[in-house]
Amino acid sequence: MDFTAKTGSAATVRTDCAVVGIYKDGRLSEAAREIDVVTDKLVSGLVKSGDFRGQPGSTLLVPKPAGLGARRLLLVGLGEAGKLDLKAWRKAHGAAVKVLLGTGAREAFSFLSSETVADADPYTLARHAAEAAEETAYRFDEMKSVVETPPSKFNRLTMWVADRKAQSAASLGFKHGQGVAEGQSLARRLGNLPGNVCTPAFLAAEAKKLASAHQGLKVSVLEQAQMKKLGMNALLSVSQGSRQPPKLIVLEWRGGPKQKAPVAMVGKAITFDTGGICIKPAPAMDEMKFDMCGGASVIGTMATVARLNLPINVIGLVPAAENMPDGLASRPGDIVTTMSGQTVEILNTDAEGRLILCDALTYARRYKPATVVDIATLTGACVIALGHHLSGLMSNDDSLADELLRAGVEAEDRAWHLPIGADYDEQLKSNFADFANVAGRDAGAITAACFLNRFTRDLSWAHLDIAGTAWKSGQAKGGTGRPVPLLAQFLMSRAGVA
Incomplete structure (x- = not known):
């Protein structure tokens, strides 16, 4: 338009x-x-x-x-x-x-x-x-x-x-708005595609297609063998029950000064989530094609960054896998060693998003990021807490949290700050591993963030739980493309352009 x-x-x-x-x-x-x-x-x-x-x-x-x-x-x-x-x-x-x-x-x-x-x-x-x-x-x-x-x-x-002054300001507004809309529409499209089309390999191909359309955007893909060599056993434990091999999609945009540390975004992309051995109930399971919307939002935001040629360095990481019940699938009680060296007891195979994210968050360290933000359709508990209006925001850095909250207000794509801390972290204790991947029903969205924080404690990190905002159900069923507007505003503000 x-x-x-x-x-x-x-x-x-x-x-x-x-x-x-x-x-x-x-x-x-x-x-x-x-x-x-x-x-x-x-x-x-x-x-x-x-x-x-x-x-x-x-x-x-x-x-x-x-x-x-x-x-x-x-x-x-x-x-x-x-x-x-x-x-x-x-x-x-x-x-x-x-x-x-x-x-x-x-x-x-x-x-x-x-x-x-x-x-x-x-x-x-x-x-x-x-x-x-x-x-x-x-x-x-x-x-x-x-x-x-x-x-x-x-x-x-x-x-x-x-007047003319307002006309000039509006022209810039239109340019930025169309850039955000392009990224949001891409995220919506990827979310709306069915799981038999939008596989991890398809997502990787779409990222490469995006890079070919934007000079300066670089894409590389880590395959299963490379992940195994790196010790990404948590990520691999999720995909081992599927015939679709996992991918770790890496998008790089170097629009800022060479010496400037990048912002890293990590987006969960479970292209279909059955729950694995802890299989989900049948009603509305078709909507589990939207479990890759965190990854879709990262790809969409990178499209906006490239379209607007933002003067900032950004790394987008999209761990992509399918969670299926199979003879090779992970069992409740299995213990895996993550890329960080920490061990995790898998008490629930339907809490798989945090397993692919933790290895991707560890991988993000090689880019020496100034800030890391992960985005995931992570917990039903967040939907119970906030409904479908606000995304959940948890962080180990209050100034970063405030920055993201402001971006959400400016973008009309709001989030709500929830706490994390040692009291919640205690709930992840395991008798057999360093910690478990779930901590019971109480404060489920918060303890999921506490799990991720164990891999980011010395980083400036924030987590966006978009389980309630990434898609709509009912007659309006479909992806929303959120939180692309929030993330785009966050990066535009950091780049000093809006």
Whole structure:
């Protein structure tokens, strides 16, 4: 989709559709008032008659409005007057794009940006306009033999700005927003693909394809024999019940000064998780194709980094494996020696994500990273704690945690800081190994992070548990691409570009 920013009057602009806001109390936005004057009180009449109430994200499309330069008029609810924040504005913008995609309009002029949005400038509005539009327009139909809904004609959105200075800021916002959206869409696509297509080998091939499209992005893949030589026995214990060989995908971006230590991102990619010998119940097991969304978010974020040519050094590590029940599969009670030399008693083969992550976190040390962030659909306990709205954040570095929390707020991809510590760590005790891979039901998301922290104690490290945010269930089933926006903002802030 193309995005532009211009000044103009809602009453006279020539466009396929003019988009204006209405507040919940019936108050018209400035652009809506302009239109009301030249249309013989069309807008205020619709409000007074009760045909439109301005509820947040509600819409009403008016075709061929007499007196307007626009061929269509789209009213969008902005909620309560005086309380329009970025989240509500983005919701309204996405709702408008959803309607536009279902019309014959090829382009539209949005005046939603003429309203005051709390803590948002033209750059921020433009960036979120692009992200929300692309997120709304995303479709996954590549596995269908017949596509019932034809592609939309809508492909250009113009956002109102006050002057040239705002226009310049908005142009940068559009550029950054499209870069984030590209990475998020890639992560969504990889998550939505079925497990018989998106195998560890497929993920590795997609990473190489990404590198071939972006000069400066380097990809290498460690094979099973190399992992065995390195002592990655925890990772290998997960894949040994599968016919799909594991891969450790390494993506390198060196956009910053050569001497500057990189940020390392490590993303869990279990391309399908049956639970292994501790097999999962059948209902909703199909959704375990999403257990690779941590790895998908790393690949997606690296796409954003390369697209925006960020001046920062970043290493992306994606340990990829399939967890299957087989005669060779790991058994409860098995003990493995990790790459770090620490031994782990596998009490539950369905707690496999931390087993592939721990060896990848140890491998990340060779890059002498300034910071390590791992991303994983790790625990159902995190879903119980936070639902599907916020990702769980745990860290051994409070300043890093604050940095990630701020990035989440700015990106509208929020996380919540949960504790870790010695009291929780005690729960991992084992009679037979250095520690176990599970610690019981109590504080399950936290003890999983404590497990990972045993491999990162002298690093600046944070863990994002995205089990509740990486995908949606029900009628809206599909990958969300989170937390690509959070990670992209975190890296853009570190690079000093946003």
